Amino acid sequence: MAKATFDENRCKGCELCVSVCPKKIVVMAEDRINEKGYHPATVEDMDKCIGCAFCAMMCPDVVIEVEK
Amino acid sequence: MAKVFERPKSLIDIPMHYCPGCTHGIVHRLVAEAMDELNIREKTIGVAPVGCAVFAYDYFNCDMQEAAHGRAPAVAAGIKRVHPDNVVFTYQGDGDLASIGAAEIVHAANRGEKITTVFINNAIYGMTGGQMAPTTLLDQVTATSPYGRKPETEGYPIRVSEMLATLEGAAYIERVSVHDIKHIVRAKKAIRKAFEYQLEGRGFTLVEVLSTCPTNWGMTPAESLKWLQDNMIPYYPLGVKKEAK
Numbered sequence A: 001m002a003k004a005t006f007d008e009n010r011c012k013g014c015e016l017c018v019s020v021c022p023k024k025i026v027v028m029a030e031d032r033i034n035e036k037g038y039h040p041a042t043v044e045d046m047d048k049c050i051g052c053a054f055c056a057m058m059c060p061d062v063v064i065e066v067e068k
Numbered sequence B: 001m002a003k004v005f006e007r008p009k010s011l012i013d014i015p016m017h018y019c020p021g022c023t024h025g026i027v028h029r030l031v032a033e034a035m036d037e038l039n040i041r042e043k044t045i046g047v048a049p050v051g052c053a054v055f056a057y058d059y060f061n062c063d064m065q066e067a068a069h070g071r072a073p074a075v076a077a078g079i080k081r082v083h084p085d086n087v088v089f090t091y092q093g094d095g096d097l098a099s100i101g102a103a104e105i106v107h108a109a110n111r112g113e114k115i116t117t118v119f120i121n122n123a124i125y126g127m128t129g130g131q132m133a134p135t136t137l138l139d140q141v142t143a144t145s146p147y148g149r150k151p152e153t154e155g156y157p158i159r160v161s162e163m164l165a166t167l168e169g170a171a172y173i174e175r176v177s178v179h180d181i182k183h184i185v186r187a188k189k190a191i192r193k194a195f196e197y198q199l200e201g202r203g204f205t206l207v208e209v210l211s212t213c214p215t216n217w218g219m220t221p222a223e224s225l226k227w228l229q230d231n232m233i234p235y236y237p238l239g240v241k242k243e244a245k
C-alpha cells in the first residue's frame, strides 16, 4: 500500500510529476482550479501507487509527500 | 505507512516564487536534502545571488546573506575565513557567475577558498527576460541573440567547470543535470560530496547543475527537460571534472 499526498494549493500545474510516474496515475484535476489558478496535479487511482516517490522527486515546488 | 518522501527540514515551508516547472526549485530541495543528511543546517551559511534565485535567502532554513551581482564567491570567502568551522555555500546562476562575476569565481577557486558553489547553468539570463548568457549555446535564440548566438561576434559558450578544474585551488568540481530521476539522484550525491569535501577542509568545491528556464526558452517544462538533454548535455558533458585525492 502506498499513497502520494498533494498540497494542491502549492501546485503550479507544470505537469512534470505526470511525466515521470511509472504507473501513469498522476493527472491534472480538470474539475477544479487551485488558489494560484492552476488545475492541480492529483492521483485518482491511488490503489495503483507503488510509493516510488518519482513524482515528489521531480516536483520543483515540493508539493508531494509519499508514504509506503 | 511510513513517509518515504517529505520536505527537507533545511527548506522553509513557504511557496517559492519560481515559474511553473523551473528546475531552480528542484536544486533548492537537493541542497536542503544534502544539508539534512549531513546534519549541518545549524552551521551552514548560504550566499544568495542576483538573478531568479535572489530570494533563496527566504527559502533555505539556515543563515543566509545576499551578495551584489556576481560577488557571492568573494562574500562567501570572507564569511568562511572568519567562520572556518561553518559550512559556507553560494548559489549562483550563469549570468551571475559566468558574466559579471567571472573574476570572483575564478579567483575564489584559484585561492582554494574552502567554500561550495552551486552553479545553475540554464544557458540564459532568466530574471531579466531571457538575454544571452556566456553559457548560451551556439545558434540559441535569446532576446539579445535574435538570430542565434554566433561565435564570430559572441564567442563560444564557456564550459565553466572544465575551466575552473584547471586551477590548483579547486578540490572538487562536477557537472550534473536534473532532467530525470536518475540524474536528480546523482545531482544530490554531488552536492553532498561537495559539502563533505568542505567539511574536510580540502579546498574549493563547485557543482554545476544543468537546469531549465521554461519561461525564457519558450517551452513547456517537459519540453525544456528534453531540450536540456538533447542540446546542453552534448556540449556540457556530465561528470567529475576535478577530484583532489
Ligand SMILES: Cc1ncc(C[n+]2csc(CCOP(=O)(O)OP(=O)(O)O)c2C)c(N)n1
Pocket: B050, B051, B052, B053, B069, B092, B093, B094, B095, B096, B097, B100, B120, B122, B124, B125, B126, B127, B128, B133, B213
Ligand atoms: C550590477 C547589475 N547589473 C545587472 C543587473 C541585471 N541583472 C539582474 S539578474 C541578471 C542575470 C541573471 O541571470 P542568471 O545569473 O543566469 O540567473 P537566472 O535568473 O537565470 O537564474 C542581470 C544581468 C543587476 N541586477 N545588477
Ligand code: SF4
Pocket: A002, A003, A004, A020, A021, A022, A023, A024, A025, A026, A043, A048, A049, A050, A051, A052, A053, A054, A055, A056, A066
Ligand atoms: S509515488 Fe510513484 S507510483 Fe505513486 S503517484 Fe508518485 S510517481 Fe506515481
Ligand code: SF4
Pocket: B017, B018, B019, B022, B023, B024, B052, B122, B126, B127, B212, B213, B214, B215, B216
Ligand atoms: S525566469 Fe526562468 S530561471 Fe527564472 S524562475 Fe522563471 S523559469 Fe526559472
